[in-house]
Amino acid sequence: MKSKIKSIETKYNQQRREIFNGLKNLDRRSFLKVSAAAMGAAVASGLPASNSFCPVSVAQAADSSGSKASFRFAYISDSHLYEKKINDRFVRALLRAVEDINNLDPQPDFVFYGGDLAQLGQPKELDLGAQILKNVKAPLKMMVGEHDWYLDMGQKWRDLFGEPTYSWNYKGIHFVTLNSVVERDFWTERGMTPMERMMTVAGLDNGMQSPFSVGTPQRRWLQKDLADYSNDTPIIVFSHSPLYKLYKKWNFWTDDAKEVQAILNRFERVVVIHGHTHQLLTNRIGNIHFHGMLSTAWPWPYAPEGMPKLTIEMNRPDPFNPNDGCGNGQVNVHPDGLVDKIYNLWNRKPITVARDYTASWGSRSIPLKPNLASF
Numbered sequence: 001m002k003s004k005i006k007s008i009e010t011k012y013n014q015q016r017r018e019i020f021n022g023l024k025n026l027d028r029r030s031f032l033k034v035s036a037a038a039m040g041a042a043v044a045s046g047l048p049a050s051n052s053f054c055p056v057s058v059a060q061a062a063d064s065s066g067s068k069a070s071f072r073f074a075y076i077s078d079s080h081l082y083e084k085k086i087n088d089r090f091v092r093a094l095l096r097a098v099e100d101i102n103n104l105d106p107q108p109d110f111v112f113y114g115g116d117l118a119q120l121g122q123p124k125e126l127d128l129g130a131q132i133l134k135n136v137k138a139p140l141k142m143m144v145g146e147h148d149w150y151l152d153m154g155q156k157w158r159d160l161f162g163e164p165t166y167s168w169n170y171k172g173i174h175f176v177t178l179n180s181v182v183e184r185d186f187w188t189e190r191g192m193t194p195m196e197r198m199m200t201v202a203g204l205d206n207g208m209q210s211p212f213s214v215g216t217p218q219r220r221w222l223q224k225d226l227a228d229y230s231n232d233t234p235i236i237v238f239s240h241s242p243l244y245k246l247y248k249k250w251n252f253w254t255d256d257a258k259e260v261q262a263i264l265n266r267f268e269r270v271v272v273i274h275g276h277t278h279q280l281l282t283n284r285i286g287n288i289h290f291h292g293m294l295s296t297a298w299p300w301p302y303a304p305e306g307m308p309k310l311t312i313e314m315n316r317p318d319p320f321n322p323n324d325g326c327g328n329g330q331v332n333v334h335p336d337g338l339v340d341k342i343y344n345l346w347n348r349k350p351i352t353v354a355r356d357y358t359a360s361w362g363s364r365s366i367p368l369k370p371n372l373a374s375f
């Protein structure tokens, strides 16, 4: 006779199976069931339940026409999905981010995905990510990361999400999304297979790959895209790598950052929001304000040198909690185009880096320093 008492392992495997069966044909109704199951598994494993957001005050609209009203968007990044048979923690993390954001009331005006949806650019990884992200209630905008691209040079990603470089206007702001992870060809003369190329790029610090760049064709496109806009137009740029030179050995770096900044710096207010670094990161160069966002998968350590002065570093993540240092985020866009960035750290209180902090070069609205050493 079968025992009615299930071992923890059996329960876990059953829940895991339920989650993945549910993912097979994920429509919005089954998403709720699946994400509830994922959350159940997280609670059973001792992880804290879904974060409830702190209320965020949104500034008053500048004019009644609504063309320059304040608004909010949400941000998810760097989920690094493996195929589900290999790893499901990262899958659960992305489900959690989607559920967190779907629970926001009011809903954000859109949700931006900051790149590295896949771990090794596998079609199955990208399909799984697309399937989960189609349950985001608000309109979704996508950006590419190096982990999505270098197996097939972006073919699958483009099939799913379209071209990686684009711009649009919304409530008085001009938005631009770039592919900042363009690499010089290091693979052809070495006779590398697509997988070897992917693994090399994913390694970040193996010294064989080239530094990331935006590249000449996209810089030309950017120049042209911005040509019709006056210097007082607020500009928000999304890039995967930071559009400045932070730490080359880990490719926390964009090689032609200076050239890109030169295109942007005639504008009075520019905000660059990036993924890739998986940590709290804030910088300002001239009128360009840079904000690094969190990963849902894991936190990277801080670079050993070259950290921007404005960065308030996050607490050292707790190595016994796989969700610590991970999360998603929100961005409050003010009518002048500058933003409050809110880190929704899943294991800690949300941290806000206010617009006033970068606008005043860090002299006002200073966020609280972490009470633990950063890492």
Ligand SMILES: [Fe+2]
Binding pocket: 078, 080, 115, 116, 145, 276, 277, 278, 295
């Ligand atoms: Fe990443």
Ligand SMILES: [Fe+2]
Binding pocket: 116, 145, 146, 147, 240, 275, 276, 277
């Ligand atoms: Fe990345």
